[in-house]
Amino acid sequence: MFLWLLAGFFLLIWIYLRRNYGKLEKCGMPVIPPFLCFGSGPWAMHKYQLAELDEKRVAKYGKVFGAYILSQPVVYLADADLIKQITTKDFESFHGHLFKFGDQKFRTLDIADGEEWKELRKGMSPIFTSGKIKGMLQYVNCTLDNMMEHLEKRVKEDPVIDLKPVFQKMTMDVIGKCAFGIEINCFKGNTDLLRLGNGVFDGFKVKNVMDAFFMNIFLGFSGIENYLDMVPPEMKELWKIFKNVENGRKVPNGDFIDKMAEMKKQVQNGELKHLSEDQITSQSIIFLIAGYETTASTLGALCYQLVKNTEVLEKLVAEIDEVLEKFDGKLDHETVAEMPYLEACIKETLRFSSPVSRNDRLCNKDFEYKGIKIPKGTSIGICNQVVHFDPEYWPEPYMFKPERFLKENAGSIVPCSWLPFGAGPRACIGERFAMIEMKMGTVRLLSKYKIEIDSTTRYNIDKGEVFMALYTDMFIKLTER
Template sequence: MSNIFIWYFILSFLTVVTSLIFWIKHRQNFWKRQGIYQINPDFFFGNLKGIFFQKKALGETFLDIYKEIKTKDGKHGGLYVFLAPYYMPVDPAIIKQITVKDFNYFMNHGTYFDEKNDPLSGVLFNIEGHRWRTLRANLTPTFTSGKIKNMYKIVLDCTENLAELLLKTISTEQKRPIDIKDIISRYSIDIIGNCAFGFFLNMVKNTVTYRERTQYFRPDFMHLLLQLKNLGKVTDEKTILASNESQHKPLLTLNELAAQCFIFFFAGFETSATTITFALFELARNQGIQEKLRTEIHTIWETYGNSYETLMKMTYLEKVICETLRKYPPVPCTNRIANATYKIPNSKLTLNKGTNVVIPILGIHMDPEYYPEPTKFDPERFSEEAKALRPGCTWLPFGEGPRSCIGSRFGLLESKIAVATIIHNFYISLSDSTKLPLEMDPGTLINSSKGKIWLNIQKV
């Protein structure tokens, strides 16, 4: 009797395992059944096995997927994140349909948030639907060029501290190379701490209480959020009132205010730090580009002085930053989720509601069809003439459409002033201690170098 039971158990177990294997394989053939090309998935892990075991960076993984789909199909294809099917458009025309023209079908990112139990998850990037539309509309006035301009003095003060730190470092290190990523990370934290708030939920509450009680004014991001909370709008006035004095319905709760500060820190710190670091890396490797940039900076600052307006006159600096963001976009891909059934234009494919979509930012940026010799660093790709020759949705470091990064202006300001200040004051070159070619860090979602970037720095 016991032998019969054992054999029954073994047979049942094998049946369950076999059924599970067939079910997984069925799930991982979803795109074949839809009639479009799919990347051959690893069993259970899908196409992200290298990322899961931290053997391959996120950007490199999706770049390889992009190249295969572009070669095999040319328009779009499918992949799997474990067992979940993801749709990847590689045609810029389809990407434009999804992110701009038919945005209402793909409004949400499909990422986690729980505003009640996890207040800091209720950031603009995560929230969905009408709630997102309302908050985006309320926050947009805090990121206009005029409001960013008001923060210029704060950013400039931090950048002057950066120059002083570099000068002190090269004088004490006796011409030894500098870990530039470490220096720039400290600078970026300084910027965020000065332009946003002093850190996180309880401290945000204390900061809010103090400013409301004393009516302390500082032209920073926190002041603009307090205006939304207590005045119901953003103005150029210094007043914020106290919460119990306001006659307006608050547009932000305290938890929502703290959440936006949190994303300001997270998005602003790492993305700007990596952009500045990669820009300096490329300028150190390309001395002719560095000297051309230095000439522009010297000429404009000596002629017009150092101000927000003069920084905006530096057209070659703009090209350098744009090319850096092309070659090293901070976020190598972004995602959307279909909130209704959607037919891809000029194709037979229909996406079901709930289908995940991944936009291959790095793949587009490294496509030789749009950027010949894509590994070459060439700021002239962003001359007005060159930009006019490329189709839309081929430069996507901040996303595209209504859900593009709301803080892009501030991020560009931070990157430009840092690079301009360093190149204005220092000659930089790449140290032999820097391991080439650069490897990307497989342990982070941000496009970041795995190893240190060592630069030789000398006072101009």
């Protein structure tokens, strides 16, 4: 009897896991065939770099293809026109994400959906106006002072420095001061928030077979988040920390904490009907997590590209020196606005080394475009890095050419072929702040130090990253100019 029950149980699982097979095959695109009831793979996700996997699949199946994660149908896109259609023109049909937490308390702007997302986006957008960003730059400069003081001591000990943790400390301190009005002081050894932030990212990294098993279960069983607690413990600890920061605020100063207090009053008054006060507190977490690592990673990747392309470095340093001389060494919004080559270098770095390998969407309404059909409930994987190296959009894609992003060449950039901040209404809300922070950090570094390649310099993307493209270290030789 027991064997019959066991056989029936496995038969039900077999039927359940195969329930969606065949749907994508009817949609006008090639599909990676599923194996038995286990999906299209790969199961050993810890052995792959996401961008490399996407590149191989696009080369074999084309710019639009389907696959199954267990039973979950997924359409992968590396076609800029279709990406534009989905993220912008038909946004209302793709405004959600497959990945989300069942507990509303931890649904942040990046994973919220529907009315929740709309209310969060509208409420948080005023933090990133030009006026607000300009007001933050004094704090950015103070933090950069601390970074430069730290580097001065380190260079005397050893000129070859791993810049990745240096940039992480800088960006973490910037967020602490600009968003929350607190002095984190990472350069003075207070790295608790940095540890927790790194722990959140580490929690979504697939390191072994067991991690791969649970990640496939998580991504393949739609709705499982409603029954299991998927929230990393580091996020819960961060929530408590920011709750204490909120409770400790006595005098308003116009930052993110004050904006959240305002939104909570709107919840109490019934103006924000789809949010909870606890959920608003959680927005501090995504502000911190999304803001420090991606910016720090890009700054390190920029240094790597510059030491590998010395002509670009020389041209950039010349621009920085000229503009700083014009402004008597003052560094602010107006100063960096007159450094177009600096912006172009950062954007070309983001094309080469986007911190996010793949964006996603969830189809919430049957969709058809140019013969491609996407059924409701299908997940969308947008292969950022593949698009960034497509010669159709970027001639000589493996050449580091910042000139692509100069104003005179703007007309040649295909819409939605540059995706480091996403696209459409769900594009990164903090893009402008991140760009100016990176510009100021680069100016401060290159105005004082000559940077050079070293035998230990490398750009090594970790395997097992499911969403990100984070590298191990960034050793660069610094010599005072």
